[in-house]
Amino acid sequence: MPHANPTFDGYGLGLRREHYRDFLDNDVPVDFVEVISENFMVDGGQPLDILRRVRERHPVILHGVSMSIGSADGLRVDYLKRLRKLADTIEPLFVSDHLSWSRFAHFNSHDLLPLPYTEETLAVVCRNIDMAQEALGRAMLFENPSSYVSFAASTMAEWEFIAEMSRRTGCGLLLDVNNIHVSAQNHGWDAQAYLHGIPADRVRQIHLAGHTQGEDLLIDTHDQPVNDEVWSLYAAATAMFGPVATMIERDDAIPPLPELLAELTIARSLRDGHAAVKEAA
């Protein structure tokens, strides 16, 4: 079993190009930053230098979008080698990716595509996680996806799949509360049942993000502030999972940094509020 994921209590933000200057020049009040791994899996240049300099001030989480852990034909060794090189340089707090697939054979969709939750998929995903964790020399976190279709072949709920995946591989969990809300709305799942089905001791990080109402479905756009329903679900999640690394994930329509810091303050107050209630009881 690769080195287990540490626990970490704190609040962070995604480090995006629009805020590089803020993070280099100021003491931004966050406990960690998260970056998209692939943006820094390069040979050199300014972005990598900026990441190294930010790393001197803050713990960094490497969050990938292209591992394609659900690919039936396995993982790409060249990808794992590049990610390992970056991880060795940055010494991240966590290395994470998504429970989804993007690539099959030579085609890479660059989208986080859904998986049927079957024993066959579980075997494939666990084999791939074992390979990734071995290649990286450390345990990873995997994030629950948002999805717009589900498969007739599925024999278990998403949360049951995730719990078993984590049990078999030792991987930690990155719980995206917005994704739970989006998928629950799109598929008619019970979001509370979802939370209750997640093994609390495996959760190491929480993502909070915004979404968009499409014609028929909620779309996971990450271009909006966190909405009230997701905040409510987060309040329930934090009561169950306790202090874990929590962050606002904004990938598009990036606002000025103070707006994101204000959202982090809401996250803090919701968790502190819960802790106060628990203490009073």
Added chain:
Amino acid sequence: MLAEMQRDFSDWLVRAGDDDGLRRGLVATRGLAAYQNNYRTQLVNVLRASYPQLKLAMGDEAFLQLAIHYIDRQPPSSWTLDAYGADLPDSLQALYPHNPDLQELAWIEWTLSEVFVAADAAALSPTDLDGVDWETAKLRLSPGLRHRAATTNAMAIWSALQDETPVPEAEMLEAPAGLVAWRQGFISRLRQVDAIEHAALLSLQEDGHFGALCDALAERLGEEPGIARAGQLLAEWIGSGIVVGVSH
């Protein structure tokens, strides 16, 4: 089963055709369109981000048609989306076979993005040059250095678009030239060079020896002017970070 689903899903994303086969395996199918839309929108957006000046030069509609042509023929395969636009010049060639200016403009944009994240190299310091025997010295070029022949005023067009100044009409250059891109520190550089400098860089990339470069320039320009030009080029290349190492 999983492999078959992934193969069918991939084919459906690429071909955007009949989704009956996929639908049979799904509980709810109304979300399929979201995946098709995400796939195509993302690829168009990444091409726009990779080629902003080409898009300006062509106009939005013509660029969109170019992107559609490319997306239909070139499904992404790399692990990084940043690599997706590498072969866009193939579609430019197919749709605009008589516009070398567009080819060269695309080369400039793509190459500068590659140079931006190329391997780092420390600049030469004056002490690195102490006691160098230039007869036998071997020059090391910047790891990000890229070059190609230039036949049009694409660099002038690119510069005007970049600086938001009046854009010149596309025209052929009076004499063959070269385009050279590299990175100096973290700054990406682009220069149009004459055919002699371009040939000199080519020979240096192949051989590396400054002595061989002197011989080639002496043969082309005559002994004295050739040696003088080699010395001038060397000083410029070291000063601008094109040459980053000298071994002797």
